[in-house]
Amino acid sequence: MMAYIVRRLIYAIPILIGVNFITFVLFFMVNTPDDMARAQLGAKQTTPELIASWKAERGYDKPLFFNAEQPGLVKLSDTLFVEQSLKLFVFDFGKSDAGRDIASDIQERMWPSLAIALPTFAIGLITTITLALLIVLFRATVLDTTAMVIAVMIMSISGLFYIIAGQVLFSKILHWVPISGYEPGWASVKFLILPVLIGVFAGLGAGTRWYRSIFLEEINRDYVRTARAKGLSEISVLFKHVLRNGMLPILTGVVVVIPSLFMGSLIMESFFGIPGLGSYTIDAINAQDFAIVKAMVFFGAVLYIIGLILTDISYTIFDPRVRLS
Amino acid sequence: MFMLSVGLMAGCADQWNQPYTDEAVGSNTLFTAFSAPPKHLDPVRAYSSNEWQIISQILEPPLQYHYLKRPFTLEPLTLTEMPSVRYFNAEGEAVAQTAEDLAYSQFTLNLKPGIQFQPHPAFARDADGAFIYFPLAERQAAQLRSPFDLPELATRELTAADYAYAVKRMALRQNHSPVLDTMMNYIVGLREFSEQVSAERADQPREAFFDLRPYQIDGVEVVNDHQLRIRIEGVYPQFMYWLAMNFFAPVPWEVEQFYAQPGLVARNINFNTFPVGTGPFYLAENNPNLRMRLVRNPVFHEQFYPESGLAYNMPDTLLRDAGKRLPLLDEVVYTLEKESVPYWNKFLQGYYDASGVSSDSFDQAVQVSVSGELDLTGEMAEKGIQMRSGIEPTVFYLAFNMLDELVGGYSESQQKLRQAISIAVNYEEFISIFMNERGMAAQGPIPPGIFGHLEGEEGVNLYVHDWVNGEYQRKSIDTARALLAQAGYPNGLNPATGRPLQLHYDAVATGPDDRARMDWMRKQFEELGIELVIRSTDYNRFQDKVRKGDAQIFFWGWGADYPDPENFLFLLYGPNGSVATGGSGINSANYANPEFDRLFEQMRNMENSPERLAIIQEMLEIVRQDAAWVFGMHPRSLALYHSWYHNVWPNRLANNSVKYLSVDPELRLQKQAEWNRPVVWPLWLTALLILVLSIWAVSAYRARQQQRIQPQSSNTGGRNA
Missing domain, CATH: 3.40.190.10 (Periplasmic binding protein-like II)
Structure with missing residues (x-):
């Protein structure tokens, strides 16, 4: 397995270079270094001298991919792309264009994101799988049909509606939880209850429908019939046998997102005042802070690759027939 | 789980939705909010209102505005009295303010003794006088989240050298001060000083401490610990207003040295995140x-709430x-x-x-x-709840690019075209529809509260409004149509093409809310028979077009830096033209009227006086007739508390x-x-509902489990019933 993982990591290098290259092209198609300087320096009193010094200090006065003024290979190395990309591969994210240390920012903002994303993910997964199994238990009944109608209704409504409605109902009308805010440590619990509840609820419809269809496929298999024939209760059949065999397709979609939980949720964090990573990239794009944009795109790509590798590994755990080579 | 969590909270506090602790709410604390994180708190760079909202409570420039007095009035903050100003010729001899050979003005600032900086670890010294936290061990720095995690704090007295140090920091190009290029035109020797220290700084690592104390600016003299002299080229009375801005707040060198340590730089602990002041x-x-x-x-030094000054x-x-x-x-x-x-x-x-x-x-x-x-x-x-509102010293306007062949120019017909549009674009209606009446239609570039703005009949822009029954009344659309016809566009038709005159409105209109505004704007021009084409773009391109003079008509605004008419009229001063200055000028309409410019040069350095007011009114008449802007509105702020x-x-x-x-x-x-007060009954109701559902589900399951298998099996769903 180690050889497989190492090979996948080596494959990741050209992918990351490609991702970084595309980020550069897209960003500088929309923004020029002068625009970036103006965005950072403010609209008032921004002189050409000020812009020039800002660019020179951050290396934005260099050509993007090819420096015709330099000799030999330096034509390629003395460029914005090479200078800004190489450090990323040793996870040296450097400083944002506004002057903040990016690694320190990520480290600080990652935990609040996880505080909301992990419970939402875990509780959501357990709840949807349990609900899907219960619906399968009562399949082809009124309960099944009603549950599916409700699931479609939940899916059809925007997540933003649940957030605002949840804030109004549970905080403004019932006065049960704070409407927004955050405190580090255990004090964060009362601020996380509502966003986690909303996150779980908003995901119920799609998750339940998907898992139900997976379990319904399993329910007609021979091993299920055998289990029933042995006299096992329907609950034992579902929660022990069907669930274990249905996990493989579920893992495909679930494990890959686990590393991405670090990246946070933009809307959820904005509405609930959670100081996470969710808005970090969007704020950086709005502020034309390329240093953050490239770091976060790179970081996101790395996490996605890790997610894919973890998915492969998880297959071997849940299905002993699968071997990585 | 939700019910359980809420239930747990119920046992912990009286107000479950309280976002703070009871202790904090019961303390003498103000709770307020901000909508966007400030980028810079270092006074050398901070210029946005959300940045000044924070640092102005921490730092003290020499002067401040009286909290209550209107019009806005400067008063000493860290000084014993207002700065005295003397005038000198090139030989250093004292002359009168009106002297022809006047070379520079000298502002003398006398500091109040005994003012202390806030306690901070950068000032902490041991018994031998050495700094305790400089140098700081990497391991110690790695554990810090704030400078106040360090146990030893100390202070020291504010001196004139701290103010001089702030000006020196401003001069360093690497600090990106937004006012450096402006101040170079005024502070004697600042340009040469900036070139020298910026060049020397460039040879050092970006984060290293660069000690500016050994360097001196010709025009900034520390006479003693409590007296500072600043020399300004020529006469520039507005410099007093600059002395009330955070760019001139004192900076202790020890703090800059402390923050330059690598361990703190890596933890985002620096002057930009934890500024230090008095x-x-x-x-x-x-x-x-x-x-x-x-x-x-x-x-904090002695300061008292004002006892008078109510308007x-x-x-x-x-x-x-x-x-x-x-x-x-x-x-x-x-x-x-x-x-x-x-x-x-x-x-x-x-x-x-x-x-x-x-x-x-x-x-x-x-x-x-x-x-x-x-x-x-x-x-x-x-x-x-109570409400406070006030007109802000800000102007929003619709600018015509005066270099444009169609809407620009200074001929009578071109003036009349712009005057007609000025009447047709009904800003009273705009304020009513889009701003919930939070604003007032502008009669000129100078907002209320600034010297030069006249209220009532005296202040009316007679090219757009009439004064009727004690109120401003916009001229009729027929008047606008008549002006348009005189301009050569009867019924809005362009004689060159025989089709409606087509004008272009450049805007950043990318959001859904912008559509209504664009439709409204189009409708205003349609009243004259003019076809308005909206050229929507992103903010970067829009700015670029304005800078290069490629925009035709566009919406723009300006908020006061200081309460002087010069700070608004310079938006129309020819040499500040955006195109003329290669994009750095603030006269985005590229308006250039020689008479206006002459009067501006005469007015800008005058003290407020009846003579100055007369000149300003003359200037306003010129720009109103030229109608380089559609004078839009002055917004009204509204606060509830x-x-x-x-x-x-x-x-x-x-x-x-x-x-x-x-x-x-x-x-x-x-x-x-x-x-x-929490509403509790839904909790019990929900618990009861869950219980009933659970009982029903268990019974239903048991009933299904006990059903007998029938001889004929069904193929659907996989389960026999």
Whole structure:
């Protein structure tokens, strides 16, 4: 397995270079270094001298991919792309264009994101799988049909509606939880209850429908019939046998997102005042802070690759027939 | 699980939705919010209002604006009296202000003795006088989240050298001060100094400490610990206003040296995140993504709430704390609220002491009378909420690119085309539709409260409005059509093409809300038969077009840096033209009228006087006739605050106003408890519902389990029934 993982990591290098290259092209198609300087320096009193010094200090006065003024290979190395990309591969994210240390920012903002994303993910997964199994238990009944109608209704409504409605109902009308805010440590619990509840609820419809269809496929298999024939209760059949065999397709979609939980949720964090990573990239794009944009795109790509590798590994755990080579 | 969590909270607190601790709410703390994290708190760079909102409570430039007096009045802050100004010729001989050989003005600043910087680890020294935390061990720095995690704090007295050091920092190109290029034109020797130190700084690592103390600026002289002299080229009375800005707040060199240590740089602990000053508060916590917390500076020098200065329309309650020592608050907690819905609801719950009014909540908060007066709704009044509003020293305008062949130019017909459009674009209607009456139609570039703005009949722009029955009345659309015909476009038709005249409006209109505004703008031009083509683009391209003079008509605005007409009229001064200056000028309309420019040069360095007022009126007449702008509007700020919050008075130029504010924490606690009692019965109902459902599900399951298998099996669903 180690050889497989190492090979996948080596494959990741050209992918990351490609991702970084595309980020550069897209960003500088929309923004020029002068625009970036103006965005950072403010609209008032921004002189050409000020812009020039800002660019020179951050290396934005260099050509993007090819420096015709330099000799030999330096034509390629003395460029914005090479200078800004190489450090990323040793996870040296450097400083944002506004002057903040990016690694320190990520480290600080990652935990609040996880505080909301992990419970939402875990509780959501357990709840949807349990609900899907219960619906399968009562399949082809009124309960099944009603549950599916409700699931479609939940899916059809925007997540933003649940957030605002949840804030109004549970905080403004019932006065049960704070409407927004955050405190580090255990004090964060009362601020996380509502966003986690909303996150779980908003995901119920799609998750339940998907898992139900997976379990319904399993329910007609021979091993299920055998289990029933042995006299096992329907609950034992579902929660022990069907669930274990249905996990493989579920893992495909679930494990890959686990590393991405670090990246946070933009809307959820904005509405609930959670100081996470969710808005970090969007704020950086709005502020034309390329240093953050490239770091976060790179970081996101790395996490996605890790997610894919973890998915492969998880297959071997849940299905002993699968071997990585 | 949700029920369980809520149930647990029920056992912990009386108000379950309280976002703070009871202890914090019961303390002398102001709770407020900010919508966007400030980028820079270093006074050398900070220029945005959300940045000054924080640092103005921490730092003290030499002067400040009187909190209550109107028009805006400067007064000493760290000085014993207002700076004295003397004038000299090139030989250094004293001359009169009006002397022809006048070469420079000398501002003398006398500091109050005994003013101390806030306690900070950068000042801490051991018994031998060596700094305790310089150098700081990497391991020790790695554990810090704030400089105040270090146990030893110390202070020292403010000296004139700290002010000089701030000017030297401004001169360093690497610090990117937005006012350096402006100040180079005024402070004697600043340009040469900047070139010298910036070149030397460039040879050093970016984060290393660059000690500016050995370098001297010709025009900045530290006479002694409490006296500073600044020499200004020629006459520039507006320099007094600059002395009230944070760019001139003192910077202690020890702090800069302390923050330059690598361990602190890597932890984002620097002057930009934890600025140090002599102000009423210090920044105890800075997480710009969550919360910023100001705490009373324990060594703040003596300052008292003003005992006089109320203008005619101000309530006497503003003097309830007259003569009390400042600051009146112990702490200020700024919480990041990016979305308006939670911000507004938390204000209504009493968890924020004050709030603005967004368009979403306007109808719930404010009612507009038939005459356009704003008043609180019954719901707000019942809660004891109060409202303050005031016209801001800001102007928004529709600019014509005067270099454009069609809408630019200075001929009579070109003037009449712009005058016709000025009448047709009905800003009273715009304010009513899009701003909920929060603004007033502008009669010229100078907003109310600034010298040169005249109220009533004297101030009317007779090319666009009439003065009828004591009110401004926009001229009729027929008048505009007549002007358009005289301009050569009868009924809006372009004689060259025989089709409606086509004009282009350049805008950043990418959001869904912009569509209505663009439709409205198109409709205004349609009234004249003109076809308006909207050229929507992103902000970068839009700015670029304006800088290069490629835009035809566009919407723009300006907020006062200081309360002087020069700060608005320079937006129309020819040499400041955007194209003429290669994009750096602030005259984005590229307006250049030689007579206007001559009068501007005459007026700009004058003291306020009847003569200056006469010149300004002459200038206004010229620009109104030329109609280089459609003078749009001056916005009205609107703030709501709770009954326990006192001394609120809008003063856009006095950024250091938090020290005057006070709260009644007991009343706040009482009201919060009253407004936020948890409604418990739905909890019991939900628990009961879950119980019933569970029992039903278990019974249904058991019933299904006990069903007998029938001989005929079904193929659907896989399970026999």
